[in-house]
Amino acid sequence: MSEHETPDEDGAQGAQDQGPGADAPADPPAAPEPAASQPAAPAPAPLPADSHDKRILGFKLHNLIFVGMILGVVIGLITYSIDHADKLILTDGTTVSGDVKPAGDLFTVLKADGEELSFAAERVRTVTQGEDTSGGRAYANVVWWLNLFGTTLFMSALKMLIAPLIFASIIAGVVSLPSLEHLKSIGFKTFAYYCGTTLCAVLIGLAAVLIIRPGHTEASQKLTQRRQAEIDERTEEYTAAKGAPAYTAERDAKGNPVGTPEFLVWLSQAEAAKAGTGHDAELSQRLANATKLTPGDMFKNQLLKPMLTNPFESLAESKSLGLIAFAVLLGIAIVVVGEPARPVSEFFTAFNEVILWITKKLMAFAPFCVMCLVAELLAKNGTDVFAPLAWYCITVLVGIGLHVGLLFGIAATVGKCSPARLWGGIREAWMIAFTTRSSAATLPVTMRCVNDNLDVSPRVSNFALPVGATMNMDGTALYEGVAVIFILQLYATMVDVPVELGGMTTLIIFVTAVLASVGAAAVPDAGLITMVLVATAIGLPAYYIPIIYAVDAFLDMFRTSTNVLGDTVGCVVVDRLERQAAGAT
Numbered sequence: 001m002s003e004h005e006t007p008d009e010d011g012a013q014g015a016q017d018q019g020p021g022a023d024a025p026a027d028p029p030a031a032p033e034p035a036a037s038q039p040a041a042p043a044p045a046p047l048p049a050d051s052h053d054k055r056i057l058g059f060k061l062h063n064l065i066f067v068g069m070i071l072g073v074v075i076g077l078i079t080y081s082i083d084h085a086d087k088l089i090l091t092d093g094t095t096v097s098g099d100v101k102p103a104g105d106l107f108t109v110l111k112a113d114g115e116e117l118s119f120a121a122e123r124v125r126t127v128t129q130g131e132d133t134s135g136g137r138a139y140a141n142v143v144w145w146l147n148l149f150g151t152t153l154f155m156s157a158l159k160m161l162i163a164p165l166i167f168a169s170i171i172a173g174v175v176s177l178p179s180l181e182h183l184k185s186i187g188f189k190t191f192a193y194y195c196g197t198t199l200c201a202v203l204i205g206l207a208a209v210l211i212i213r214p215g216h217t218e219a220s221q222k223l224t225q226r227r228q229a230e231i232d233e234r235t236e237e238y239t240a241a242k243g244a245p246a247y248t249a250e251r252d253a254k255g256n257p258v259g260t261p262e263f264l265v266w267l268s269q270a271e272a273a274k275a276g277t278g279h280d281a282e283l284s285q286r287l288a289n290a291t292k293l294t295p296g297d298m299f300k301n302q303l304l305k306p307m308l309t310n311p312f313e314s315l316a317e318s319k320s321l322g323l324i325a326f327a328v329l330l331g332i333a334i335v336v337v338g339e340p341a342r343p344v345s346e347f348f349t350a351f352n353e354v355i356l357w358i359t360k361k362l363m364a365f366a367p368f369c370v371m372c373l374v375a376e377l378l379a380k381n382g383t384d385v386f387a388p389l390a391w392y393c394i395t396v397l398v399g400i401g402l403h404v405g406l407l408f409g410i411a412a413t414v415g416k417c418s419p420a421r422l423w424g425g426i427r428e429a430w431m432i433a434f435t436t437r438s439s440a441a442t443l444p445v446t447m448r449c450v451n452d453n454l455d456v457s458p459r460v461s462n463f464a465l466p467v468g469a470t471m472n473m474d475g476t477a478l479y480e481g482v483a484v485i486f487i488l489q490l491y492a493t494m495v496d497v498p499v500e501l502g503g504m505t506t507l508i509i510f511v512t513a514v515l516a517s518v519g520a521a522a523v524p525d526a527g528l529i530t531m532v533l534v535a536t537a538i539g540l541p542a543y544y545i546p547i548i549y550a551v552d553a554f555l556d557m558f559r560t561s562t563n564v565l566g567d568t569v570g571c572v573v574v575d576r577l578e579r580q581a582a583g584a585t
Helices: 002-017 033-035 047-053 061-081 134-175 180-212 218-244 261-275 279-289 296-306 310-317 320-337 339-383 390-413 419-436 441-453 458-471 474-491 502-520 527-539 541-581
Strands: 085-090 095-103 106-110 116-120 126-128 249-250 257-259
Touching: 002 061, 002 126, 061 134, 061 180, 061 339, 085 106, 095 116, 134 339, 134 419, 134 441, 134 458, 180 320, 180 390, 180 458, 180 474, 180 502, 180 541, 218 261, 218 390, 218 474, 310 527, 320 339, 320 458, 320 474, 339 419, 339 441, 390 419, 390 474, 390 527, 390 541, 419 441, 441 458, 441 541, 458 541, 474 502, 474 527, 474 541, 502 527
Parallel strands: none
Antiparallel strands: 085 095, 085 126, 095 106, 106 116, 249 257
16 A cells, blocks of 8 residues: 555655755644644545546556557457458469569569569569458558557657656756755766666677577578578679679688679669668668768767757757756756745646646556557568567567566665566556557656656656666667677678678677667667667678568567666666665665
């Protein structure tokens, strides 16, 4: 029952400590009056109202969210089974099903298992678009409604709360601290924890991918053979067009032929042109743009500039780093100014409570909306895409599982929070993170769970959670290291991959994966873009990255929920250390 009492205690403490210049001696005489009034208003009285916020029709909210996830899987698979694919009928009578897209004098077909085929226009007799069939129209209607309630309404509503919550919660947290020394202490412990767990996440991921070696399995080698066949076709095209050899007489350290500089340039341009017309054209363009960024550019553009952005622009565009930086400065200024700034302090403290109240009410729709999110994801992707990338998925999940175990261990040993209590406190936030694939959109729910269920002081959570949702990406850091090494294992023998997997390459991947995870925005698919920094740092062409895009949405669910778990454990640990420093047990 302490989960209902703790917010009142923390709120009372925050009200007592907030606002500079408050008279401490005036508070003790007022304490007996509430105590005397307790028999008339028993402590359990607030429980029904608070409990009502966590129940719908008598069922606990987290149970309903779990049921929604299961129903979403069922509905998504049923929807995906509806015949909605395009059909390409060739002149020899062969029918190829998939997502058909014209590309100049070619037709490309993206099959359900992720394989992309190309056919010359003269070989194609007819093309039947899935949307023109009754099954295709039914499929499109179902997906439209799932997207409306899941992504458009629910995720947009959560994202609507991000900017005001970050701004108000950090200011409320800073002004509630007894002194600026406490802010320095909380900030140092928070950043030390985030850096430590991110380093551990990358190490775990690298160990998993180097031990399991998913790129060397039989299923994965089919991808290698397919790519080598494409290279051979490109070689013939180049030789026929240029009348020059594609390879020199030399061999590299791996025993593979070395391409001529002219052929490698031509091959790179040909791959870029192909990527610009294929099914991953938009993603390929984003990856191509990202290759132009150096680590210095990423530090300047992704970290430094956003912190110095106009605060109103940051509020309007939900730029988290700019909001955090300005909120901390404003909170410090309120504390320094003292009594004249008390109305500002009280406003942001109350505003923070209002945002959290809105979050509680919004969560009443979570079970149904979570069902729609899961159903839409499966309806669009199905399960066929996992076959060629199964071992890659297993490797990422093994790494994430090990890191989750580490986080639970840290919470139990350093934070003195048992695994059962930690899971019971954050399961709602975990489920929302899992389905929305956005740690930023989950922030309002995470903050409520940490404060209400885990007894973490808002002084800690109001600062640590917004910073963590922006910069602490354990799951993303782990995933980027695994993904780049997996791609290297697949394509290290290709003529356009001038890098060998060794100790120095692994070290570069380790360092850049840590840096890239900090620059990853807290939104779906951001890890794919920042992965370009890791790939280009070792010389891996960015056009190889889309090979893992087919399963990225699935893995994004696990790494985002791991990111949120890491933020939560950080709050528990920092709060425990702060209580110990204050002499509490």
